[in-house]
Amino acid sequence: MKEKSDIERLFRENYAAMYNLAARMLCDDEAAKDIVHDVFASLVASDMAKEVTPVYLMKAVRNGCYNKVRNMEIHRRIHTSYLADLSMTEAEDWPDPVVFSEIDAIIEHSLTEQCRRVIRMRYTEGRSYKEISSILGISEKSVYLHLRKGLETIQNKIKSHG
Amino acid sequence: MDKLHLLFDAMNKPGSHTDSELHTLLHDPDLQDILKTAGTLKASTYKPSEPDIDEEWDRFRLRYDIKKCTFIHFMKRHTAAAIAVGAFSLCAIGAAVSISLTSERNANAMVTAATSTSELMDDADAAIAAKSPTDTVYVKANEGETVVFEESTLDEIMEALSRHYGVTVRYKDPHKRNIRIHFNWNKGMTLRETAELLNSFNQLSIHIKDNTIIIE
Numbered sequence: 001m002k003e004k005s006d007i008e009r010l011f012r013e014n015y016a017a018m019y020n021l022a023a024r025m026l027c028d029d030e031a032a033k034d035i036v037h038d039v040f041a042s043l044v045a046s047d048m049a050k051e052v053t054p055v056y057l058m059k060a061v062r063n064g065c066y067n068k069v070r071n072m073e074i075h076r077r078i079h080t081s082y083l084a085d086l087s088m089t090e091a092e093d094w095p096d097p098v099v100f101s102e103i104d105a106i107i108e109h110s111l112t113e114q115c116r117r118v119i120r121m122r123y124t125e126g127r128s129y130k131e132i133s134s135i136l137g138i139s140e141k142s143v144y145l146h147l148r149k150g151l152e153t154i155q156n157k158i159k160s161h162g
Numbered sequence: 163m164d165k166l167h168l169l170f171d172a173m174n175k176p177g178s179h180t181d182s183e184l185h186t187l188l189h190d191p192d193l194q195d196i197l198k199t200a201g202t203l204k205a206s207t208y209k210p211s212e213p214d215i216d217e218e219w220d221r222f223r224l225r226y227d228i229k230k231c232t233f234i235h236f237m238k239r240h241t242a243a244a245i246a247v248g249a250f251s252l253c254a255i256g257a258a259v260s261i262s263l264t265s266e267r268n269a270n271a272m273v274t275a276a277t278s279t280s281e282l283m284d285d286a287d288a289a290i291a292a293k294s295p296t297d298t299v300y301v302k303a304n305e306g307e308t309v310v311f312e313e314s315t316l317d318e319i320m321e322a323l324s325r326h327y328g329v330t331v332r333y334k335d336p337h338k339r340n341i342r343i344h345f346n347w348n349k350g351m352t353l354r355e356t357a358e359l360l361n362s363f364n365q366l367s368i369h370i371k372d373n374t375i376i377i378e
Contacts, residue, residue, distance in 0.1 A: 011222065015215050023210035032210065037222050042361045048354065056355065059346055060362040066344045067363055070313070074184045075176035080204070100206035123200075124207045129174040144170045155199040 006050050011040055014054055018061045024095040025065040027080065035064040099158070106157045111150055114138075118146035169193050173200070311345040316366070319345055320375060327353045331375045338377050341365055 015036060022032035039060045043052065069077060107116055117136060121127045122143075127135075129143045136143075169187050172179045179187075187193060311319050317339040320331040326349060333339055343363055347356060357368045357375065367378040 008219065011219055012215055015218060016213055019213045019218075020210055024205045024208060027204060027208040029211050033213075033218065033221075036218075037225060039362050040222060041225075042358060046354075046358050046361070048358050051355065052358075056351075056359065059348075060359055063343075063345060063359070064362055070344060074181055074188070078172050078184050078188060079176045095205060099202070103203060103206045119203075120207075123203050140174075144167065144174070147170060148166060151196055151199050151203065154203060155195055158199070158202075 007040060007044060010043070010052065010057070014057050017054070018057055021058060021095065022061050022065050025062070026068065031068065032065075035061055035068065038064060102158065102161065103154060106154050107150070110153055110157060115146045115150045115153075118143055119150040122147060165190060165192060166196065169196065309347045309349060311343070311347065313342045313344055315339060316341045316343065316377070319343070319347070319360075320377070322347070323353070323356060323375065327356075329353065329370075329373050329375055331377070334376065334378045338366070 018036045018039065019032050022035045023029055026032050026035070039057060042060070107119055111119065114136070118132055121132045121135070122129075129140045132138075132143045133140045165187070168183075169190075172184055172187055176184060188197070309322070311322075320339075323329070324331050343366075345360065347359075351359070353375075354370060357370055360366050360368050369376045369378070
């Protein structure tokens, strides 16, 4: 028989990691909270609270996020640059802060100043090409070229670091 | 315009491309690396707010009260009996009405969710059907015992579970057979654990009874 304390214990011990995974996958704090709540809600309706492991909980979050993204309208999926391939997130250490720090370092030290600005404005601030071109006084085609160059540089550097 | 240029254009102005074009771009093998990099970059730059676990636990308790959920589940299956019991005392009537209202609200919410999900699934199924012939039962077995079902139908997944656990499968709603999900199945998990993992998908409600997987 499940105990309320089992659910609470699981919740308190695993919430932060589950929420961080969902938030990184969905880039949306509120949607991430809902996904985590849904996972625990499914435990409430069962007798499994004593049996589940953190690995199980993370898998449930990962699958919930993936299905949420997959069921989104495709225009939104491509516009928001959601992770297109779940296999990337299957490693137990994903989201890996080391990889994220590495990406940040590449942006800071391996890109030109203009390229760095464009990447930051697009991916950190979520601005459109039109907004970026207007703020920086460059054409939208130049914005595209900077983004392409920036992503290819990041991709190649990550690959070379293995 | 090369494929990469087309992809960047689609990321900027997805509305200027058809669904079919976007599906093609998303699944183009030559674009997977850049899509992964863009996704990882997006995830790396996103800064989640710091969660307040006490507050979230309180929100969870209010949203999915444990006793209430259990009782609603009971009420769904034994409505007539619960109403009869409720008639025995004013207090019990009050409780039954209160729970019934909650249950009805939840049921309405479920109907709404199911409608929108089925609409999404219709779109997704149409798109997937037009996409490629590679969406078979599963694509790979990992190093351990994990089987990855990529956009497989529930029917395909259930067939594998049925073979592995030696159980039968019964659908109360035959339409559920065609739901497509991405599911990582660790074959070391018990049938109950697997069922619970599947239950974490909103559109699924799965129970185990007498060596049978029942899908509602």
